[in-house]
Amino acid sequence: MVKKIILLGATGSIGVQTTDIIREHPEEFKLVGFSAGRNMELAKKFIKEFHPEIVCVQNEQDANVFRGEFPRTAFVSGSAGLIETAVYEADVLVNAVIGSVGLEPTLEAIKLGRTIAIANKETLVTAGHLVMESTKRYGAAILPVDSEHSALFQSLNGEKIEQATKLILTASGGSFRDSTRDQLKNVTVKEALNHPNWSMGAKITIDSATMVNKGLEVIEANVLFNFDYDDIEVLLHRESIIHSMVEFRDTSVMAQLGTPDMRVPIQYALTYPERLERPNAKRLNLAEIGKLHFQEMDYERFHALQLAFDAGRTGGTMTTVLNAANEQAVAMFLNEEIKFLQIEEMIERAMYAHNPIPSPDLETILHVDSETRKTVQNMLK
Numbered sequence: 001m002v003k004k005i006i007l008l009g010a011t012g013s014i015g016v017q018t019t020d021i022i023r024e025h026p027e028e029f030k031l032v033g034f035s036a037g038r039n040m041e042l043a044k045k046f047i048k049e050f051h052p053e054i055v056c057v058q059n060e061q062d063a064n065v066f067r068g069e070f071p072r073t074a075f076v077s078g079s080a081g082l083i084e085t086a087v088y089e090a091d092v093l094v095n096a097v098i099g100s101v102g103l104e105p106t107l108e109a110i111k112l113g114r115t116i117a118i119a120n121k122e123t124l125v126t127a128g129h130l131v132m133e134s135t136k137r138y139g140a141a142i143l144p145v146d147s148e149h150s151a152l153f154q155s156l157n158g159e160k161i162e163q164a165t166k167l168i169l170t171a172s173g174g175s176f177r178d179s180t181r182d183q184l185k186n187v188t189v190k191e192a193l194n195h196p197n198w199s200m201g202a203k204i205t206i207d208s209a210t211m212v213n214k215g216l217e218v219i220e221a222n223v224l225f226n227f228d229y230d231d232i233e234v235l236l237h238r239e240s241i242i243h244s245m246v247e248f249r250d251t252s253v254m255a256q257l258g259t260p261d262m263r264v265p266i267q268y269a270l271t272y273p274e275r276l277e278r279p280n281a282k283r284l285n286l287a288e289i290g291k292l293h294f295q296e297m298d299y300e301r302f303h304a305l306q307l308a309f310d311a312g313r314t315g316g317t318m319t320t321v322l323n324a325a326n327e328q329a330v331a332m333f334l335n336e337e338i339k340f341l342q343i344e345e346m347i348e349r350a351m352y353a354h355n356p357i358p359s360p361d362l363e364t365i366l367h368v369d370s371e372t373r374k375t376v377q378n379m380l381k
Helices: 014-026 040-050 061-069 079-086 100-110 121-140 147-156 202-210 212-225 263-271 303-314 318-334 342-353 362-378
Strands: 003-008 028-035 054-058 073-077 092-095 115-118 142-145 163-173 230-235 242-248 253-257
Touching: 003 079, 003 100, 003 121, 003 212, 003 362, 014 092, 014 263, 028 040, 028 079, 028 242, 040 054, 040 061, 054 061, 054 079, 061 073, 061 242, 073 079, 079 100, 092 100, 092 263, 100 115, 100 121, 100 362, 115 263, 121 142, 121 163, 121 212, 121 318, 121 362, 142 147, 142 212, 142 263, 147 163, 147 212, 147 242, 147 253, 147 263, 163 212, 202 318, 202 342, 212 230, 212 303, 212 318, 212 342, 303 318, 303 342, 318 342, 318 362, 342 362
Parallel strands: 003 028, 003 092, 028 054, 054 073, 092 115, 115 142, 163 230
Antiparallel strands: 163 242, 242 253
8 A cells, every 4th residue: 555645845855865765666655735934946856757646835925936836736835835745635744944933743743643753853852741741642653764763762762661771872073073173163164064974955964063963862762762861871973874873771782883874764653663674775784894893972062062952851841942952042143143163052042041830832942943943132232
């Protein structure tokens, strides 16, 4: 039976790689709907190729243009359109949008008992408790797409989670892993976007360079697997071959290995519990690689990672503040309004100024998110 897929964020890095998987396995998957933001050129290409039933774009005028060109497809727009697309009849919702914009569509799809393949870590960081409570209430399933969380998920398969003692997330270290903090003062946007291992979108690549991305993943691991922050470790691993590990009470360690290719965890989330062939994919050759390197994280050097642990341990709306402040600061850095090290400085200032609210509802989360963005914008004045 062909699985019907809804893909939010089709024109981003994860979205494009998801279409690769759908394209490779037309007998397994059908893309029935997607959202495309403002990338009309790529959206048009996908419409012609996949013939979706519903498409969401950011601007209504773009939707109007498409309505005239593709009369057999329904076109919607804006945040309401994103929700309408998310709840369209399908088997799997792939949430690959960037930022907290993915939160409300995910919560609405969960109410329908859908399987959610989640690559949008900001949804879990911003409102993880709401997502997991809703998942339990409505019988939905959350399958991680991030390579690290997919690795943890796979390493725990067939095991009793209560016998696991530690989650170990690996980190490449990003674009500046060998740079001192002094050397980071004047790095350019172009330098920050040059990731050594992975091909990702601009925002995630900057997050990888600051290590905020790994911090968000730590919080996501806490949400998905319900491990205390004291039992989550981050290990610097340059090659990105071991994607993450789980330690058990008998000292055994389970790891998931593979080449740095996001299509592998994407496909696993779409096919779970089955595995499909990837005939043209590069196979892992450990003899060719020769050596794998590991070192402890330096939390003074990667201060943003420490801030994420702090936000996670504080809980409540503090993780919302961490995420919103980061999104705003990264946008300002990409626009060359601030310097690289000011990203974590603005996050820390926003966290310091915030009085966390425990167990917030959706309205509170959205309000804190909005106010935090304004606070960070005003730091330039």
